[in-house]
Amino acid sequence: MPVTITSSNALYTDLSGYYDLMCADIDYQAQSTYVRRLHQLFGNEGKRHLDLACGTGPHIRHLVDNGYQSQGLDLNQPMLDQAKLRCPEASFIQQDMCGFTVESKLDLITCFLYSIHYSGDIEKLKGCIASAHSALRDGGMFCFNVVEKNMIDNRSFVRHSAQHDGEDFVFASGWHYPGDGERQSLKLSIEKHNGDETLRWIDEHPMVAVSFEQMRQLLSPYFDVYMFDHDYEKIIPLNNTSGNAFFACVKRGSTELAGQGLAA
Structure with missing residues (x-):
């Protein structure tokens, strides 16, 4: 069963070791x-x-x-x-x-x-x-x-995969803007696959x-x-x-x- 972990700062703290993998492209x-x-x-x-x-x-x-x-x-x-x-x-x-x-x-x-x-x-x-x-x-x-902000496509996500220490990773990121105001967000997800086990981290960071x-x-x-x-x-x-x-x-x-x- 996949496990989903939601965190406001996971990518930059407990997942900092995966940051370079996410940015490999x-x-x-x-x-x-x-x-x-x-x-x-x-x-x-x-x-x-x-x-x-x-x-x-x-x-x-x-x-x-x-x-x-x-x-x-x-x-x-x-x-x-x-x-x-x-x-x-x-x-x-x-x-x-x-x-x-x-x-x-x-x-x-x-x-x-x-x-x-x-x-x-x-x-x-x-x-x-x-x-x-x-x-x-x-x-x-x-x-x-x-x-x-006025040209953000909320449906658009960038995805790529990578392998590290025998595990498979899938990374995705995309902008989201509600249509008015000074707040948008960056939506991020990381999936780590190891055999039958899947871990998934989901972050949404507030942006200007x-x-x-x-x-x-x-x-x-x-x-x-x-x-x-x-x-x-x-x-x-x-x-x-x-x-x-x-x-x-x-x-x-x-x-x-x-x-x-x-x-x-």
């Missing part, structure tokens, strides 16, 4: 290379980097290998423990990305895999943006991807829902905002038919912000 190298290209085009020449919601650190691994001095931030210590094993050269801090601080100014802040939505609501998202702005040097970049235009408006007082198609092979401006976008945000200089009546 992700091309971390392509994503990291894409951000490096954006940073070369729009950012400064610095190499101090912070990855928000870093998970087990695969993006950090690629950026460290390409000369960045990286740190990782995550709310869940089991993830950070694995990230430290993967990236011993990097440093890691357990903080909430909606209100974090750093000891030294940064040149690049990343938040991959739509993790910016983990802010949960608009006020917390504003806190994340403010924290990133405060942590960056002038000309530093904040890069992340976003899903457009935004349109691309809402996100641009939240960022524009502090950053020059560039929006691109979600294509890691080409850097092309966002078109009007895509429900996924990559944002590259360059921090304005202190003088320019002061002219707008904003604190640097």
